[in-house]
Amino acid sequence: MRKSLLLVIFHLVVGTATILTPNCTIPDDLNPNQLTVLISGYSTHRLPLLRTLASFYATLPIISSVLILWGNPKTHPSLLTFPSTSSTAPIILIRNPTRSLNHRFHPHPQIRTLAVLICDDDIQIPSLSISFAFRTWQSHPDRIVGFFPRSHELDLESKSWIYTIHPDKHSIVLTKMMIVASEYLWKYTCIEEGSGMERARSVVKKERNCEDLLINFVVAMDSRKGPLLVGSNWVRDWGDTRNEKDEKIAKGKKKVAISEKEGHRRRRGMCIGEFHKALGIMPLRYSYGNFVEGVKEQGLCQKGGKLVRCDQVGRDHDQ
Numbered sequence: 001m002r003k004s005l006l007l008v009i010f011h012l013v014v015g016t017a018t019i020l021t022p023n024c025t026i027p028d029d030l031n032p033n034q035l036t037v038l039i040s041g042y043s044t045h046r047l048p049l050l051r052t053l054a055s056f057y058a059t060l061p062i063i064s065s066v067l068i069l070w071g072n073p074k075t076h077p078s079l080l081t082f083p084s085t086s087s088t089a090p091i092i093l094i095r096n097p098t099r100s101l102n103h104r105f106h107p108h109p110q111i112r113t114l115a116v117l118i119c120d121d122d123i124q125i126p127s128l129s130i131s132f133a134f135r136t137w138q139s140h141p142d143r144i145v146g147f148f149p150r151s152h153e154l155d156l157e158s159k160s161w162i163y164t165i166h167p168d169k170h171s172i173v174l175t176k177m178m179i180v181a182s183e184y185l186w187k188y189t190c191i192e193e194g195s196g197m198e199r200a201r202s203v204v205k206k207e208r209n210c211e212d213l214l215i216n217f218v219v220a221m222d223s224r225k226g227p228l229l230v231g232s233n234w235v236r237d238w239g240d241t242r243n244e245k246d247e248k249i250a251k252g253k254k255k256v257a258i259s260e261k262e263g264h265r266r267r268r269g270m271c272i273g274e275f276h277k278a279l280g281i282m283p284l285r286y287s288y289g290n291f292v293e294g295v296k297e298q299g300l301c302q303k304g305g306k307l308v309r310c311d312q313v314g315r316d317h318d319q
């Protein structure tokens with residue numbers, strides 16, 4: 001009895017230790033022809049969608065494995081079950097030891113491919129768009145390839161960085177859905193002392209935000225190029241903030257929703273400024289245009305109890 005209890009404790013300690021301490025040697029035999037999917041999950045109410053998405057990725061020939069990075073350490077293990085069959089890519093659950101969003105870019109030993117597809121648990125994209133984005137990345141392996149563009153900009157009046165959306169240029173793509181070289185996970189996590197990365201990561205940890213901005217910094221510092229935007233005929237964004245806004249308007253809290261959105265933008269601008277200070281440079285570069293016609297960020301919004309395209313509800317910027 002006592003022996004088995006000791007064994008259990010031993011396993012827990014070892015399990016946590018392997019996650020907390022990264023192996024900072026980049027493997028030299030990573031597979032160039034497939035992708036590892038890294039899906040971040042946190043909310044148990046989205047588990048049904050997460051299971052559907054994970055199974056979808058697992059059936060694609062270009063996917064070697066699907067890692068589910070579960071960000072809520074308090075979720076009961078019995079809830080976190082995922083279907084896996086021998087005929088598809090394996091679906092592997094990894095529980096982050098803390099809520100820090102830096103874990104999103106942990107260089108897990110299970111990552112055996114040259115590139116990773118990083119995504120949220122509420123974004124759906126057709127397989128052809130994923131293949132197209134992967135081919136685009138293969139021609140530009142030093143850039144991030146993504147679907148959701150954003151921009152940084154210097155506000156001349158306040159002399160501070162702001163976070164925004166430009167219609168014709170972008171310097172940031174969001175981790176809602178992106179492909180990036182796995183080596184940047186090692187760089188994000190392992191670059192230490194003197195580089196300012198430790199301080200930048202502590203901003204992410206403290207704010208519980210902006211990890212997606214920091215990975216854009218890490219890649220741009222190395223490549224000195226902006227991210228590439230690819231398009232898709234459709235992208236389903238179940239987490240589109242316009243849904244939340246609609247819910248709040250329904251509850252008569254419109255003002256709260258608007259100030260939250262502004263607060264979000266301000267916090268993101270503040271992160272850009274903090275990263276600039278910590279790293280001592282502003283590496284973000286603009287890119288123009290995109291790699292296919294008709295890129296539209298298309299959310300699905302609730303309207304009269306039905307899901308419709310958000311542009312049928314009314315124009316508004318999210319994030």
Ligand SMILES: *[C@@H]1O[C@H](CO)[C@@H](O)[C@H](O)[C@H]1NC(C)=O
Pocket residue numbers: 023024025026027028
């Ligand atoms: C760290 O990773 C390298 C490259 O994959 C591997 O050769 C080495 O065995 C790993 N070390 C440990 C302690 O796991």
